[in-house]
Amino acid sequence: MSDLRPIRIEPLATEQHAFRRRFFWYPSARSGFGALLDSTASTKRERVLLPAFIGWSHREGSGVLDPVTSRGIPHSFYRMGADLRIDLTHLEELLQRHEVRLLVIIHFFGYVDPGYRSAVDLAQKHGAWVLEDEAHALYTDLIGGLSGSLGNAAVYSLHKMLPLPIGGMLVLNGGSNEVRELSPAGDPDKDVLWGYDLARIAQQRVTNALLLAELIGPLNGDVDLLWPKLEPGVVPQTLPVLVRSVPRDLLYEHMNNALGGVVTLYHTLVDGITLEEHPESHALSRRIMNLPVHQDLGPAEIHAVASQLAASVEALRDRGPHDR
Numbered sequence: 001m002s003d004l005r006p007i008r009i010e011p012l013a014t015e016q017h018a019f020r021r022r023f024f025w026y027p028s029a030r031s032g033f034g035a036l037l038d039s040t041a042s043t044k045r046e047r048v049l050l051p052a053f054i055g056w057s058h059r060e061g062s063g064v065l066d067p068v069t070s071r072g073i074p075h076s077f078y079r080m081g082a083d084l085r086i087d088l089t090h091l092e093e094l095l096q097r098h099e100v101r102l103l104v105i106i107h108f109f110g111y112v113d114p115g116y117r118s119a120v121d122l123a124q125k126h127g128a129w130v131l132e133d134e135a136h137a138l139y140t141d142l143i144g145g146l147s148g149s150l151g152n153a154a155v156y157s158l159h160k161m162l163p164l165p166i167g168g169m170l171v172l173n174g175g176s177n178e179v180r181e182l183s184p185a186g187d188p189d190k191d192v193l194w195g196y197d198l199a200r201i202a203q204q205r206v207t208n209a210l211l212l213a214e215l216i217g218p219l220n221g222d223v224d225l226l227w228p229k230l231e232p233g234v235v236p237q238t239l240p241v242l243v244r245s246v247p248r249d250l251l252y253e254h255m256n257n258a259l260g261g262v263v264t265l266y267h268t269l270v271d272g273i274t275l276e277e278h279p280e281s282h283a284l285s286r287r288i289m290n291l292p293v294h295q296d297l298g299p300a301e302i303h304a305v306a307s308q309l310a311a312s313v314e315a316l317r318d319r320g321p322h323d324r
């Protein structure tokens, strides 16, 4: 039987709120996050939940935690597994135990957690807002379409993903009335993002990541990919690897002295993520290293990164792995 409801089709889209996203410019992701915290302040639901893998450095502080602690907001860390995936059981326990205002999901290095959708569902079931931290996932969101739109809001760090000295964005997703009514104090509709060919930048990053992953394949056992597969639509910020057979800090130093371009996210975790409660996070923090795949690099540079990695591992082989 066909549906007998009369259907009217407009020649053009007219739904004002369908797929609507509002973009507010800030100097950084952390200031966008702060503005969201200010505009959703509530005395009943206070607590913010964050993943137990957040770094700190002398130079930058903590881009994720500082907006929370500087406002004196109570917070808890949900467990991350040894593969840096969300522990949904622990997340649910925290949502049951506390009146949670906001769940923060970080799309680490531009990748999307397999538990992303379930984590958003859990938060929404418990009445919490969801912020997607896309400091690393600008392209996975805007080009891949895999992240950024299930939560209520997202933040980008423009200066980390484009050649800009400063810049961040807070994105409010259109869905609920509450979100529509928020008016954070950012600069709306600044058009900085459209000054770049984001699709081709994304393509270059994916090409670089696939090539680098292939070239370092023979180092398996010494240096392993954190996540073996690059899902279609994922656009990496860096290629995360785990250093197994030599001291990570020495390898990092050796690589950067010889070639540059290597970072470690995160070599030092914020104080609240304790070794006792989060041993998996600490194990990751000791071994992780992030190889460059950004849009300024082409095949010659990617080959250089892979060759230098092999040479640096060889040079340090007699130092053995060290566990702090």
Ligand SMILES: Cc1ncc(COP(=O)(O)O)c(C=O)c1O
Pocket: 027, 028, 029, 030, 031, 060, 062, 063, 064, 106, 133, 135, 136, 156, 157, 158, 159, 160, 167, 168
């Ligand atoms: C996951 C993550 N979120 C947020 C930030 C903060 O970015 P920004 O420097 O734009 O405030 C950083 C970097 O510090 C980060 O690594």
